[in-house]
Amino acid sequence: MHITPFLANARFRTSNFGAVICGAPWSGVIPVMEQAVLFAIREGRGYLEVEGHTPAWLDAGDVALIPRGAAHRLCSSPTVKGQSVMEIMRHRPVQTYTLRHGGKGAQTVFCAALSNWDDVGQATVARVLPELIVVRRAEFGARSQTESIVDLLEREARQAREISPLIANHLLNALLTEILFAKFGDAGVRRDLVKSFARPPIARALMLIHSSLATDWTVTELAKRVGMSRSAFTLEFTAVLGLSPGHYLIQQKLSRAAALLKATPHDLATVADLTGYDSVPSFIKAFKRRYGASPGRYRETGGALTSGLRRQG
Known part of the structure; x- marks a missing residue:
């Protein structure tokens, strides 16, 4: 569907x-x-x-x-x-x-x-x-x-x-x-949801994630919410999305952070909070690991610095 x-x-x-x-x-x-x-x-x-x-x-x-x-x-x-x-x-x-x-x-x-x-x-x-x-x-x-x-x-x-x-x-x-x-309605979210519609527990997990990226989701909590064991949920999620739940969460949080940096004047503390990071240093470290640039530098270039972008999986 x-x-x-x-x-x-x-x-x-x-x-x-x-x-x-x-x-x-x-x-x-x-x-x-x-x-x-x-x-x-x-x-x-x-x-x-x-x-x-x-x-x-x-x-x-x-x-x-x-x-x-x-x-x-x-x-x-x-x-x-x-x-x-x-x-x-x-x-x-x-x-x-x-x-x-x-x-x-x-x-x-x-x-x-x-x-x-x-x-x-x-x-x-x-x-x-x-x-x-x-x-x-x-x-x-x-x-x-x-x-x-x-x-x-x-x-x-x-x-x-x-x-x-x-x-x-x-x-x-x-x-x-x-x-x-x-x-x-985001194109990336739509793509992932379409992949998951045949497996309702995974579709529901995706909606939980994207309805509240600021929540500090764990794989155990997501599995519990959709009525599966942690191991079964991890296997099925990975089969559908091609990423483990943990790596998918990181990818989506940082993608959202990148969008906020480009489109809003929010300071780093606010961006970190909106994407579920409990401290600015941990957010900066995770962002730089994925995008190859600090959040501040990324914002200055309008998102042009993506040479360090790596697939998590």
Whole structure:
């Protein structure tokens, strides 16, 4: 399966949605669900905690997708006491798609949805996606229609028309495509994913890696996440990609670092952090080993110094 059919199979059958206006302090706790959960921050920020993942702040323009409904909490601060979303929803006026919650502090506005995968999406897409995908505003790129889609979604929630659930589900499917393309649309990532689609555990491992290159992944943890022993996972991964998992991780982290050095003004500490290196010296050493130049020199030449580029394997 190529990447375009894969994206075409990523479809929600039905969705419950709404616009949520919160004033600090606020918090919403959702237990394990059978549906996908989606948050798109419109204004302010929220602190997202998903079971088994490092908590993260979501800022305006960021989108989070929890494909298989893992237990989670979205709140104004990690110190705020949690409150069940089911309890909060009881206070929503009937036949409306907006909800106000929390206190009188700093305001956060976001669109939220609980979506049911259709049968094809459940079988071919949902099963291989990581438990959490966070896409930052900058990751969508200048040509993305994400902002327009979320704007229409919020407008539909505020209008609360009879056809709003139908319109919202179409918009959420468009947003889902933008999310997946933003995370997995890079040509190199697409090439690797296409190789792996016949082997779902390897496809899922690749999506885990590329959905969060900043995570300090180990081969043992990746194998555990996809339900395989470390040895079996290593053998199958290497057979599919032609690289061991460890070498693949290094290659992808450094490729991402090189792209950041060319395209952003981030300092070396930020680049190291975004690519999963716990210190600048370790990052510089690994980068120079692969590219034959220090990160600073590489940036100065716009990536022209690649004479030392070596294949890891």
